[in-house]
Amino acid sequence: MRIAQIAPLAERCPPALYGGTERVVSYLTEELVAQGHDVTLFASGDSITKAELDPCSPQALRMSRDVIDALPHHMIMLEKVARRADEFDVLHFHIDLLHAPVIRDFADRTLTTLHGRLDLPDLQPFYAAFPDLPLVSISRAQRLPMPPVNWIGNVYHGLPRELLSLQHARKDGYLAFLGRISPEKRPDRAIEIAVRAGLPLKIAAKIDRVDQSYWDTCIAPLVRAHGNVEYVGEIGEHEKSHFLGQARALLFPIDWEEPFGLVMIEAMAYGTPVIAFGRGSVPEVIDDGVSGFIVQNVDEAVRALARLDSLDRTSVRARFETRFTVERMARDYVDIYERIATASQARGFIAARRPMLERRVV
Amino acid sequence: MRIAQIAPLAERCPPALYGGTERVVSYLTEELVAQGHDVTLFASGDSITKAELDPCSPQALRMSRDVIDALPHHMIMLEKVARRADEFDVLHFHIDLLHAPVIRDFADRTLTTLHGRLDLPDLQPFYAAFPDLPLVSISRAQRLPMPPVNWIGNVYHGLPRELLSLQHARKDGYLAFLGRISPEKRPDRAIEIAVRAGLPLKIAAKIDRVDQSYWDTCIAPLVRAHGNVEYVGEIGEHEKSHFLGQARALLFPIDWEEPFGLVMIEAMAYGTPVIAFGRGSVPEVIDDGVSGFIVQNVDEAVRALARLDSLDRTSVRARFETRFTVERMARDYVDIYERIATASQARGFIAARRPMLERRVV
Numbered sequence: 039m040r041i042a043q044i045a046p047l048a049e050r051c052p053p054a055l056y057g058g059t060e061r062v063v064s065y066l067t068e069e070l071v072a073q074g075h076d077v078t079l080f081a082s083g084d085s086i087t088k089a090e091l092d093p094c095s096p097q098a099l100r101m102s103r104d105v106i107d108a109l110p111h112h113m114i115m116l117e118k119v120a121r122r123a124d125e126f127d128v129l130h131f132h133i134d135l136l137h138a139p140v141i142r143d144f145a146d147r148t149l150t151t152l153h154g155r156l157d158l159p160d161l162q163p164f165y166a167a168f169p170d171l172p173l174v175s176i177s178r179a180q181r182l183p184m185p186p187v188n189w190i191g192n193v194y195h196g197l198p199r200e201l202l203s204l205q206h207a208r209k210d211g212y213l214a215f216l217g218r219i220s221p222e223k224r225p226d227r228a229i230e231i232a233v234r235a236g237l238p239l240k241i242a243a244k245i246d247r248v249d250q251s252y253w254d255t256c257i258a259p260l261v262r263a264h265g266n267v268e269y270v271g272e273i274g275e276h277e278k279s280h281f282l283g284q285a286r287a288l289l290f291p292i293d294w295e296e297p298f299g300l301v302m303i304e305a306m307a308y309g310t311p312v313i314a315f316g317r318g319s320v321p322e323v324i325d326d327g328v329s330g331f332i333v334q335n336v337d338e339a340v341r342a343l344a345r346l347d348s349l350d351r352t353s354v355r356a357r358f359e360t361r362f363t364v365e366r367m368a369r370d371y372v373d374i375y376e377r378i379a380t381a382s383q384a385r386g387f388i389a390a391r392r393p394m395l396e397r398r399v400v
Numbered sequence: 401m402r403i404a405q406i407a408p409l410a411e412r413c414p415p416a417l418y419g420g421t422e423r424v425v426s427y428l429t430e431e432l433v434a435q436g437h438d439v440t441l442f443a444s445g446d447s448i449t450k451a452e453l454d455p456c457s458p459q460a461l462r463m464s465r466d467v468i469d470a471l472p473h474h475m476i477m478l479e480k481v482a483r484r485a486d487e488f489d490v491l492h493f494h495i496d497l498l499h500a501p502v503i504r505d506f507a508d509r510t511l512t513t514l515h516g517r518l519d520l521p522d523l524q525p526f527y528a529a530f531p532d533l534p535l536v537s538i539s540r541a542q543r544l545p546m547p548p549v550n551w552i553g554n555v556y557h558g559l560p561r562e563l564l565s566l567q568h569a570r571k572d573g574y575l576a577f578l579g580r581i582s583p584e585k586r587p588d589r590a591i592e593i594a595v596r597a598g599l600p601l602k603i604a605a606k607i608d609r610v611d612q613s614y615w616d617t618c619i620a621p622l623v624r625a626h627g628n629v630e631y632v633g634e635i636g637e638h639e640k641s642h643f644l645g646q647a648r649a650l651l652f653p654i655d656w657e658e659p660f661g662l663v664m665i666e667a668m669a670y671g672t673p674v675i676a677f678g679r680g681s682v683p684e685v686i687d688d689g690v691s692g693f694i695v696q697n698v699d700e701a702v703r704a705l706a707r708l709d710s711l712d713r714t715s716v717r718a719r720f721e722t723r724f725t726v727e728r729m730a731r732d733y734v735d736i737y738e739r740i741a742t743a744s745q746a747r748g749f750i751a752a753r754r755p756m757l758e759r760r761v762v
Binding site: 095104105106107108109110111113114116117118120135136138139140142143158159160161163164167168 | 457466467468469470471472473475476478479480482497498500501502504505520521522523525526529530
């Protein structure tokens with residue numbers, strides 16, 4: 039198939055550092071190429087891909103000192119995409135909502151994966167205004183706040199099978215917290231759980247500027263107060279392997295409706311079980327009692343840690359391989375692409391025949 | 401003519417308080433209606449107009465507590481506009497660049513007035529990517545930083561003739577500074593000019609949050625240091641009349657490429673001359689020696705104040721009536737609308753004939 043992938047321009051594909059959406063787009067794109075599809079990637083010009091790259095900005099916007107406003111650059115991308123729309127069987131958008139009024143003429147050959155949270159008040163009237171836009175969710179939970187829209191699929195994220203590999207951590211190792219220091223990720227809960235369980239905790243997390251005062255006033259004092267808690271700073275991709283792979287378990291004590299949570303499947307790929315609060319996508323991603331434990335509060339999290347030995351790292355990894363590889367993600371998407379292309383061809387056939395039919399009636 | 405006006409949603413039309421673009425759109429819309437045109441205004445739902453209002457958000461976004469992100473609301477507006485595009489002879493956009501990739505199919509029936517500064521680095525590649533988009537500048541100076549684009553006109557702003565009226569201020573009155581407290585508006589220069597000329601200065605200006613420290617550290621100390629300088633705070637439309645109308649002159653000592661500068665023509669409408677630094681639109685808006693003096697530095701401004709008596713308030717007002725009324729603005733725009741509609745009809749005629757011509761060739 040001739041497939042267009044339209045990525046955000048904030049980071050390159052794959053991102054140099056942080057950037058969940060661009061990572062997923064990159065994994066999907068490379069897998070589709072490997073499967074023999076003809077893929078064009080609309081992305082920042084410093085992206086690295088085996089697909090045809092149509093560069094829509096010289097480099098990733100977050101890396102460009104000249105860039106104040108990302109919007110004009112995305113408008114340039116949309117113009118490029120619209121000009122080339124006829125070249126593709128399917129156009130797959132990952133830029134949330136910017137393209138909605140642009141793709142009117144070929145919306146039936148598009149799908150849009152929504153990568154973020156959908157419970158923001160501005161989004162309700164927006165999606166109500168585009169009830170026909172073909173949308174894909176990244177978890178069933180992500181859909182809950184939405185008005186009736188045209189969901190054409192739900193596709194969980196996936197990682198390349200060999201990117202991360204099973205690691206046999208020491209049973210007496212540490213607990214891991216990985217992500218952003220922010221109130222909705224609840225590092226304070228992670229600390230409370232570790233302290234009550236009497237286990238060491240390592241926190242690897244970046245501190246965004248908006249979260250600096252939360253770190254200063256809420257989290258840093260807790261880290262200092264507890265000898266078993268260590269803050270190791272922000273870590274890169276290459277350090278993740280050791281950090282997550284050597285952990286006894288990942289703590290994911292979120293306090294928000296997480297739409298997916300890539301770190302959970304990263305942990306699973308290393309064989310590291312996940313102790314996760316049952317919000318958002320968690321009940322869909324974690325198989326309770328196999329790849330981790332789903333808990334509702336700190337008490338349950340502490341009790342779950344006592345049962346960690348009942349989980350087998352090989353089984354955790356096996357569940358990753360069954361459910362969260364990029365092959366599975368690409369297969370799910372190709373199923374949707376084929377449905378779209380078939381329906382679109384059928385409509386094209388009908389449209390092409392219509393003048394003839396009408397003439398016959400006359 | 402059937403005309404669509406597409407306004408920003410930040411403020412209602414006309415704005416309750418600040419909002420230069422929405423004010424101009426409102427003046428133009430009401431004048432077009434008065435001239436007998438069939439006008440549809442796409443704007444916030446609390447707008448007040450004699451045109452048909454197509455409400456694109458329940459109320460002005462800046463007034464809505466629920467609104468975090470203005471973008472989805474503008475996307476909804478674009479969808480509404482695109483659905484109704486066939487109803488109009490001309491569609492006139494005032495939302496900068498958001499619509500550029502949306503209007504591909506009817507771009508030849510549109511014009512876009514650019515209301516802001518165009519020297520931001522993100523805009524150069526954007527406008528280079530849309531070389532055919534029909535654009536209107538609000539001053540010739542505004543065009544300078546732009547790559548080659550499709551300028552179809554230059555239309556200076558205008559105010560309703562009777563909105564502000566000639567006032568015979570006392571010759572020994574104060575100098576006025578009206579605008580934002582910000583480094584590019586240079587209130588510090590206004591103070592220096594007034595101090596050196598030995599004249600009283602009143603500053604009526606709002607202080608945006610980003611400019612608070614500029615006020616605290618640079619301007620407030622100057623105000624306190626000089627007995628002839630008074631800060632009167634932010635003033636509303638109804639207070640402007642007294643503030644500008646009773647002033648001996650308006651000081652406009654800008655240090656940036658002002659694209660238009662509505663306050664200059666407001667002063668002129670009251671008969672108040674303007675002492676303006678010759679940046680941006682100033683040489684196009686002020687007739688040196690008639691409606692004010694154009695200066696290049698503080699020395700020249702001080703010398704110009706000594707010559708104020710050579711200007712006649714009635715002549716200043718007359719120049720406003722000749723050049724900057726809403727009738728003149730609407731006339732300029734209608735000229736452009738007619739050119740667009742005629743060209744578009746001609747293209748439609750050719751397009752309609754093409755199949756016939758082609759059949760003949762076969």
